[in-house]
Amino acid sequence: DIVMTQAAPSVPVTPGESVSISCRSSKSLLHSNGNTYLYWFLQRPGQSPQLLIYRMSNLASGVPDRFSGSGSGTAFTLRISRVEAEDVGVYYCMQHLEYPFTFGGGTKLEIK
Amino acid sequence: QVQLQQSGAELVRPGTSVKVSCKASGYAFTNYLIEWVKQRPGQGLEWIGVINPGSGGTNYNEKFKGKATLTADKSSSTAYMQLSSLTSDDSAVYFCARTARATAMDYWGQGTSVTVSS
Numbered sequence: 360d361i362v363m364t365q366a367a368p369s370v371p372v373t374p375g376e377s378v379s380i381s382c383r384s385s386k387s388l389l390h391s392n393g394n395t396y397l398y399w400f401l402q403r404p405g406q407s408p409q410l411l412i413y414r415m416s417n418l419a420s421g422v423p424d425r426f427s428g429s430g431s432g433t434a435f436t437l438r439i440s441r442v443e444a445e446d447v448g449v450y451y452c453m454q455h456l457e458y459p460f461t462f463g464g465g466t467k468l469e470i471k
Numbered sequence: 472q473v474q475l476q477q478s479g480a481e482l483v484r485p486g487t488s489v490k491v492s493c494k495a496s497g498y499a500f501t502n503y504l505i506e507w508v509k510q511r512p513g514q515g516l517e518w519i520g521v522i523n524p525g526s527g528g529t530n531y532n533e534k535f536k537g538k539a540t541l542t543a544d545k546s547s548s549t550a551y552m553q554l555s556s557l558t559s560d561d562s563a564v565y566f567c568a569r570t571a572r573a574t575a576m577d578y579w580g581q582g583t584s585v586t587v588s589s
Contacts, residue, residue: 396575398575398576400516400576402516407566407579407580407581407582408508408516408566408568408576408579409579410574410575410576410577413573413574413575413577414573414574417574419574419577420577449515451515451516453516453518453575453576455575455576458530458532459518459520459530459531459532459533459534460506460518460521460575461518462515462516462517462518463515464515465515465516
């Protein structure tokens, strides 16, 4: 199975500042079709997860452009600029390249 | 609008089974896959498996083979997950999510809490 690692269990941030959340995969998520099958989700407290970024760098519908995704085949970053209180929650990366699909352990964004 | 409406919370006895439903609306049910995810209290997300409602084809996480059975009813646009031989380890919230190859898991159900207790 592909192992997804989010090294930081939590990240504190001051409103208005920017923050980066990292994720690594044990195998390249770059498909031969040129797409990288890495996804980012936000789970706010008491809610279902919400898709933020698909195929590493594409913003999901309705997601503010303060969110952006980047990376290589095995190292990925979710960047949130101008953090707001509503951004609080747990951020998960997920590989959707091969079965079984796997999630990172999550990084909790906390407001200072 | 796209919606995935899951069935309500369940309190079930150890050793029994439970069937969770996920009713889709607002899109063509057979044009998307349905994935299922487990979340134990205070824990992360764990992928259970996926079903193609059009063909009935499934793929399971090895960990959930023999535990979860995924089915779908095209006539009612509803996906189901049956969990069998329940133990306390199965107490969790279970989510369904819609998937296309391009934008995986773009819509999620609200989750169904399953509590296994005698």
